[in-house]
Amino acid sequence: MKTNNVILETATKVILFIILLFSVYMFFAGHYEPGGGFIGGLMASGAIVLLLIAYDLKTVRKILPFDFKKVTALGLLFAAGTAAGGLFFDKPLLTHWFTYVYPPILGKMSLHTAVIFDTGVFLVVVGVTMTIIQTIGESE
């Protein structure tokens, strides 16, 4: 997958940014509107795939020097950690805690442990998709 198309590369950079932003939006919207960690994660990895198409595996590896399997594990750790967190407060597993804060200017905001859990989901999805795509890509 080697394409040295300058236009594509430039366009990719822009689109990539937009998609990543959108994926973050989707991720945070999840609790209130359609969206969530899963969709967000898929979007983000979609963006990275785009990067792959524009450049090649090696370049992407340079830009994102992660072992995506470890990203997956990290995501699981987040999710499982949030889940187990409840135990330390003598609550059942996965008990969430949330509150609303009203900082000036920004208005009503919610703080929710579910977000951390969802971050885990996000990371796992990114990790998994990227692992799969990288592995298959390398084998070819």
Next chain:
Amino acid sequence: MNSLITLPLLIPLFTAIILVFFNKNVTVQRWIATIGSLLTLAAAVWLSATVYTQGIQTMDLSNWQAPFGITLVSDMLSSILVVTTSLIGFVCLLYSFRSIGVEREKHYYYPVFFFLILGVNGAFTTGDIFNMFVFFEVMLMASYVLLVLGGTKIQLRETIKYLLVNVISSGLFVIAVAYLYSVVGTLNMAHISVRLNELGQSGIVTVIAVLFLIVFGIKGAIFPLYFWLPGAYYAPPAPIMALFGALLTKVGVYSITRTYTLFFTQDIGYTHGLLEILSIITIIIGVIGAIAYFDVKKIIIYNIIVAVGVILFGVATFTTESLTGSVFYLIHDMIIKAALFLLIGIMIKITGTSNLREMGGLINRYPGLAWTYFVAALALAGIPPLSGFLGKILIVRAGIDAGNYWGSGVVLLSSLLVLFSVMKIFMNGFWGKAREYKQQEKVPVRWLLTAPVILTICAVLYGLGSEALYPIISTAAETLSNPEIYIKAVLKE
């Protein structure tokens, strides 16, 4: 609030996650795995003791009262199954250290191994029918990976078949849950039981019951749904074979037991009658398979099917006594099957073949292996005072008491052919003229042998110490035959 119930799930989960970070360093992985496995076992034993002294343990996850959240339920049955699973996991792990090979170890063998244990423990512990599906998938996904890890020809070929069958059975699982949800509008198992009992005898529920039997029957390998099993279990290396043989089908058996005691008790004549017929045919067909081959793997594999039939015959009889027998037999079979698979694994390692016709005379150089095998074989056949006999006696006694003479006779006589099949291995593999094998030197088996020896000792103690176990097992059977106890504990009515 007792968090104990979550530990047999969380410890393997975290162990698996941590192991992913250390995939390059085999030694560190082994240590982490050992510690994780021992902790799981300890937690499971502790949980079991708590269940025994304080009754059924539950946890409403995310602090949503049942039936709205997911509830974890550890009754006596599920907690002793978790103990057994953790024990077998630990032992197979020990065996793996010297047999699975560095290559596999570096390619996420251990994390996936722990995911498998997690899935199995989860399926035993969950009190929510859809969550059970999720744990089934964890377990299955881990089993696909373990089965195919290494990517040899036979592994790939059999993995495809195994995958396909299980994809279908998972699909059927979800539609069964969907049908059930349509009728009763809930997913919590205790709540389902309450609503089904309120509903009384209903045609559609009976149909759903049969569908559940098919779903779990495919996993549990009952007639006529077991065809995938001999091929799939033939492919992987010994410790994986042992893990599969001891655990995976038993999850299916457990699920049938659970649903056929908790949910579908309205039309026993039909549903349990069907189960009874199928279980008897399962025994017969399994026994025929076990005596048909001169291949050590095949012989033990078909013996799995026999045992499934025996356990389910007890479930189908559906009296407290028969259920006690089934639970006794279930635990016994998990332990002894793991031991046997590991033992034949060592035989294969020494001789380089699984064909009995090419073996012989192993007893002279490997007496410890031979005698461990001999004892394990007798335990499998249910010779007192080893582990298998009590379950079998109870199952047969209850069967006859319920008027099922033929079925009980089949259970009893199956022991003879089971014995014949495993003694065939003893007489052709260990006895007879020693042969020339690829490896001329004596293969060091002491470490490998530790694993099956531990299990065989457990089997012996299990039989001798039946009195100590009896209250535990009968508590488990009591809960099965009297779902009210389970329901009360979960819904806290």
Next chain:
Amino acid sequence: MEILMSLLIGVIFMSATYLMLSKSLLRIIVGTGLLSHGVHLLLLTMGGLKRGAAPLLGQQAEAYTDPLPQALILTAIVISFGITALFLVVAYRSYQELGTDNMELMRGKEGNE
């Protein structure tokens, strides 16, 4: 609608079954994909269709559609995705290793004595 959907699901299951019975590995995997669509639609249908607004409280509706089956389907979709991915890679590898995608040529005869 539920009746119509039930019939449609029947058709999907039928096609999926037929595909899974074929020799070609690709068709089999396509069959499993179809099967999961059928399963998910069935799950949705069993919860009752169009009983109210989408389960978003922002809608301020009188009644909402049953959100539970939707959540279950979401879980199921993700899981089937994982399995399909693995299945595809297993298929790909076994084609490399065994040189065929014909299931009838993947029988094997180990230990049949």
Next chain:
Amino acid sequence: MSLLHLAIIAPFILAIFVPSLHKALPKIHTGWFLLPLPIVLFSYFLSFLPQIIRGETTMETLNWIPSLGINFSARVDGLGLLFSLLITGIGALVVLYSIYYLSKEKEKLNQFYVYLLLFMGAMLGVVLSDNMVVLYGFWELTSFSSFLLIGYWNHRERSRYGAQKSMLITVFGGLSMLGGMILLYLMTGTFSISETIAMAATIYGHELFIPALICILLGAFTKSAQFPFHIWLPDAMEAPTPVSAYLHSATMVKAGIYLVARLTPVFALSGLWVWLVAGFGILTLFWGSFSAVKHNDLKGILAYSTISQLGLIMSLLGLGAAAIHYPAVEAGFYTVAVSAAVFHLINHATFKGSLFMMVGIVDHETGTRDIRKLGGLMSIMPITFTIAVIGSFSMAGLPPFNGFLSKEMFFTGMIRAQEIGFFNMETLGLIFPIVAWVASVFTFLYSMIIVFKTFTGKYQPEKLEVKPHEAPLGMLISPIILVSLVVVIGLFPNIVAPLINSVMASILPSLVAEGMKFDVHIYHWHGFTPELFMTIGVIVVGILLYKFMPRWTGIYNRMPEKFSLNSAYDNGLAGIQKGANRFTNAYMTNSIRTYLLYIFTFLILSLGTTLIVKNAFVLDTANVANIHAFELVLVIIIAIGSVSILFVKSRMTSIILLGSVGYAVSLFYAIFRAPDLALTQLVIETVSVALFLLAFYHLPKVNKNEEHMRFKMGNAVISIGVGVVVSLIALSAHSSKAFDSISQYYIENTYKKAGGENMVNVILVDFRGFDTLFEIAVLAIAALGIFSLIKLRLTRGKEQG
């Protein structure tokens, strides 16, 4: 744990130490470490004798599984004591004999003595257990120790064959016996033998009574080698001779006799019991003695002789059981059969034990047991000859040896069979004395063959592998002790009478309860009774037959080997294995398609049948949502899309079709108010299609053969069936909604308690967050799997271990 339990367990405890003793002191023959044990145990059991003769029994209970009524209860009564004395007494002699018989240099003595000790302990357990389950356990243990001993020289094909045969037959019997015991339990509610006996009268007539009786007898008959189960015993002779003398003649094979004697009080009320035990006994007696004559192997002759003698004892027990139908006053007339049985049991152990040891000596000193090669050894081995003469003459029933006395009593018992006034004995009872006489003729005959073909006639040193000479003294001690007993009991039979009395009290307790006192007196001279004439007849005819043997032995060849029980066993076993192999291979085609066909067919049949039988199909059209036109269009698109995949040939097209079905499904989700689903499905479908293309991108074009996809009728029928069943159940399930869904709770609490507005997402991360946690775990495993699958390629042909 009482001393009694310790006595039973002692052999097992010693067995644990034998391997290390063997290793630590290789210069001392391991047998010497064993020898004290049976001697000590023998004297220990002797100490019970006075109290047993007084009519007292001892019972000690060790709890094992009291919750299920399974306890290790040990009980010593007359019957148990007699057997314990035999086991330990003969055991001591056999161990002593084996020390000289088995070379400490060549043999794996550690194994041998462990097996022997296992057997000794197991056998003591069998005869002293009052609990049936424990008895069963020990019973099987005797089978397995016998299995190991027969297979002791396991590099020999014949040894393995014999071991397997004996194991299969005796374990079959054991299981059947277990079945019988379970049936008894269901009638009585106890596993205790003594309690069962106490309840004997109440269970007679129960519907399980006859099945229990048959099951128990199967156990007894297989163990005691009764016709037609006797075929294992001759092959068991592959074991070293001390073992044959001990297990396969004096003790283990008598376990069946023990069982029959022990349970006579339970079952003897039934005529079936009397007939079966006596009938099979007499048949075995005849067949064994008749078959013994044709053998050339001394051990073969002794094996058949043992079978025959076991039949003799069995038939006596059967006929004697009839006595309990009589009031105590008359019963004495019939109990003579029982006393004969017990007496002969003792005598048989003495003379047969000595004969086996004698054969072992001959084998050891000449290198053969074939009577065609032997002959003229009388002068070379005079002591052995004397032993042979005494043993054989006793077996043949010649005075003044003990065998004569029990043979006379045996005839008495048989003659009295006709007097039993029921069970059709008055008409058919005549069979017994006639068959008994004929069998005795053959017994006489083979006894003579043993002595005279071996020790007289022509000495043929050229046919022998080694130059024979008399055996060492150590080897002779044991048989000499046994033949001395033969003579002593023969001369003073009444020294064992008190023991016989107490044994009879165990076998016929109901008569004791009625006040009967057994008082056996054994005489040499009864006057000119029918028994005496029968004995004379046996001797005369026997001598004639011996003289003219070559003239009539041709009849043995008339019986074709094909129809023998042995070949039935061999062919049966081979046939079962071959049949099982063919059968299993026939349906286990390794083709996944076949397996799926089985599974789907079962699915359709079972669900369809249930739908019909349970009348489960219901259709409720009231509670359904309306249909919009575009929804209909969408339905049609999906239906056509999924069906058309079946007919496309190109891979690409089918992948694209699958993708379009997926997209259409996501439209459905949108319509059905599931925005999250629609979104997810959309993205997932895209990724899936990409993956499909990636995976199949590199596959070369499939060859034409595969391209050619014919429409398969069978597959189509199955597929339609699956579709129909799924639809029908869906319709019924939807029409049978019986409860409101729990989801109202989510709708109410999503905001208030969970702090969210998207219910689906809140369910995913909160209400059912646990599902999500493990759903992503599934994904993670899949990723690890895919990675390893592509990176790790162990392409070695066979991956083992």
